[in-house]
Structures are given as C-alpha cells and as structure tokens.
Amino acid sequence: MxxxxxxxxxxxxxxxxxxxxxxxxxxxxxxxxxxxRVYPVPFRRLDEQEQYRKYDWLECRWMRxxxxxxxxxxxxxxxxxxxxMGHIGTDxxxxxxxxxLLKTAKVYDQLDELIARAKANQTxxxxxxxxxxxxxTWEEDTRDWDPAKVRxxxxxxxxxxxxSDNRWRETFQVIPKLPFSFSYRFEDAxxxxxxxxxxxxxxGALYWNCLRLADGxxxxxxxxxxxxxxxxxxxxxxxxxxxxTQQFHFVAPNPWVIIGVLPxxxxxxxxxx
Numbered sequence: 708m709x710x711x712x713x714x715x716x717x718x719x720x721x722x723x724x725x726x727x728x729x730x731x732x733x734x735x736x737x738x739x740x741x742x743x744r745v746y747p748v749p750f751r752r753l754d755e756q757e758q759y760r761k762y763d764w765l766e767c768r769w770m771r772x773x774x775x776x777x778x779x780x781x782x783x784x785x786x787x788x789x790x791x792m793g794h795i796g797t798d799x800x801x802x803x804x805x806x807x808l809l810k811t812a813k814v815y816d817q818l819d820e821l822i823a824r825a826k827a828n829q830t831x832x833x834x835x836x837x838x839x840x841x842x843x844t845w846e847e848d849t850r851d852w853d854p855a856k857v858r859x860x861x862x863x864x865x866x867x868x869x870x871s872d873n874r875w876r877e878t879f880q881v882i883p884k885l886p887f888s889f890s891y892r893f894e895d896a897x898x899x900x901x902x903x904x905x906x907x908x909x910x911g912a913l914y915w916n917c918l919r920l921a922d923g924x925x926x927x928x929x930x931x932x933x934x935x936x937x938x939x940x941x942x943x944x945x946x947x948x949x950x951x952t953q954q955f956h957f958v959a960p961n962p963w964v965i966i967g968v969l970p971x972x973x974x975x976x977x978x979x980x
Contacts (some may be wrong), residue, residue: 708784712764712792713743714807717948717967720911721882723856731908732966734779734832734950735765740812742832744780744950746772761967762804763791775953777831801971808834808969814946816896818963821949825962831951834969837893840945841900843937845929850886857881885911887929889936891947891965903949905965910936936968943970 717734733745745765759765768784783789795803814834815821824830889910892902913935917928948967955962 708768708770710766710768710788711737712766713737713745713769714795715759715761715763715765716808716969717950718761718908719906719966720885720908723852723881732906732950734948734966736807736812738807738811740807742779742812743769744775744777744832745769746775746780746782759789759791760794762795764793764795766790766792776828777951777953777956778828779830779832800974805971805974809946809971815949818895818899818901818961819897821963822961825951825956828957831956832966833949835947835949836896837891837945837947838896838898840891840893840941842892842902843889843933844892844902845887845889845932848884848886848888850884852881852884883915885914886925887914889932891936901961903947903961903963903965905936905968907965907967909968940968940970944973945970 713735714737715733715735717732719732721731723730730746734742735745736742767788767790769781770784772780772782795807797804812834814836816836816838818835821830821833821835889905890902891905892900894900910932914928914932917931918925921927921931946969947965948969949963950966951962952964
C-alpha cells in the first residue's frame with residue numbers, strides 16, 4: 708500500500724464521540740480532484756509537528772474506514788505517518804487552489820442532484836456553488852456538552868481502538884461548545900431555496916476570538932462574525948464545501964451540511980486588446 712497525498716480543505720469544529728473522544732472531521736481532495744474524508748482524527752492531540760493547516764498536502768497510507776459506509780471515508784493506516792508535505796497558498800489570485808478545487812474537482816450547482824447521490828451512497832463530500840446567498844443566520848444552541856457523553860467518553864477507555872495509552876482521558880480538556888449554530892440560506896441553479904448549518908472550525912474560532920476582543924459581549928461578537936461571513940465573503944466568488952453526516956446520510960430528506968467555505972476571489976478577466 709503506497710502513501711497518497713490529500714489536499715486538506717476542511718476541518719470541522721470538534722465534536723465529542725464516546726468511542727473516539729474529541730474528534731475533528733477532516734477532508735480534502737486528491738490531486739485528481741476526488742475526495743477523502745479522514746476520520747477519526749484526534750487533531751488537538753497530535754504532536755505539534757504532526758498537526759496540519761487547511762491547504763496543506765497531507766501524506767499517509769489510507770484505508771477504508773469500515774465503520775462508516777460513506778464512500779469517501781478513510782482512516783490512516785498508521786497515524787504516526789500523518790505528515791504535511793507542503794502548503795498551497797494564495798499566490799496569483801489563488802491560482803493553484805482554483806485549479807484543483809474549481810477545475811479539477813467536480814463543482815455541483817444543484818442540491819437535488821447531491822441529495823440523490825447521497826441517497827444512492829455515491830457521494831458524501833462535494834464542492835458546491837450557490838447561485839445566490841440570501842441570508843446568514845444564527846440561533847442559540849445548548850451551551851455545554853452533554854455531561855453524560857463527556858463522562859462516557861472518559862470512562863469507556865477499554866473500547867478505544869486507536870491508542871494504547873488512554874491517560875489523556877483523565878486530563879484532556881475538551882474544547883468549549885459553541886453556544887450558537889450558524890447557517891447560510893441560499894438558492895441553487897434550479898431555484899431551490901435551502902438553509903444549511905455551517906460546521907467549519909473557522910467559524911467557531913472566529914466567534915471565540917471576537918467574543919474575547921468584545922470583552923464577552925455576545926451581540927458584538929455575533930456582529931463581527933456576520934461582517935465576515937456576510938459582508939466580506941459575499942464580495943467573493945463564494946463556494947461551499949458540503950458533507951453529509953454519518954447519522955443522517957441515508958435517512959434525512961437533506962443530509963448535507965456546510966463543512967467549510969471557500970471565499971475565493973473572483974477570477975480576473977483580461978480584456979483582449
């Protein structure tokens with residue numbers, strides 16, 4: 708089994724799993740534009756040199772994750788092999804990111820097509836281009852993780868398969884739970900209107916940073932998040948990275964959520980003289 712490179716484009720806000728602890732859904736594309744979901748990855752417990760950024764090439768030997776039926780879900784054969792192998796920046800108006808994500812990878816523009824492909828278990832990750840974004844919204848959510856899940860996560864050490872040393876469960880401090888859920892409302896190329904929740908780690912990190920700068924003023928922090936995800940991002944050629952959740956992949960009328968955003972600058976058009 709050879710090592711394979713994946714360009715990381717998605718890291719979701721950490722969630723709690725009774726089996727895997729605190730996990731991050733990481734996903735990206737191969738050089739040929741096909742998708743890989745890397746799960747589970749206990750990102751915050753990786754050594755510093757093993758951690759990676761969005762738009763890093765991550766190299767490892769991958770194997771299908773048999774506990775997840777979604778076709779793009781893989782796991783590292785050996786997590787110690789996870790190694791960033793270069794970074795793609797924003798040079799020349801995001802030229803290389805644009806080539807891989809908008810020209811090599813398939814870009815969808817109708818949500819019904821993706822819903823049908825999810826039901827047929829053909830697709831669970833995609834680049835999506837909304838025709839028109841109409842709202843950026845949020846609503847208050849529970850402010851703390853489920854205490855029972857936290858307790859079970861720490862107690863069930865004998866069921867944890869990836870790590871032989873489980874002492875981290877006694878001391879590891881889980882990331883604070885976001886007290887708000889954020890969503891985009893948009894229309895697709897067929898005129899279908901939808902609202903999807905945003906699970907990207909970056910929106911959570913932005914909220915906590917804005918809250919700190921606002922001295923705990925939640926209304927001001929939310930205003931700052933709105934300014935970026937609405938005022939700033941709508942000036943770009945905004946695309947979404949969509950994914951399905953394992954729980955609802957087969958059963959929900961619409962199993963898709965926004966697991967990342969791509970606020971790529973508009974491509975410059977050169978006038979022919």
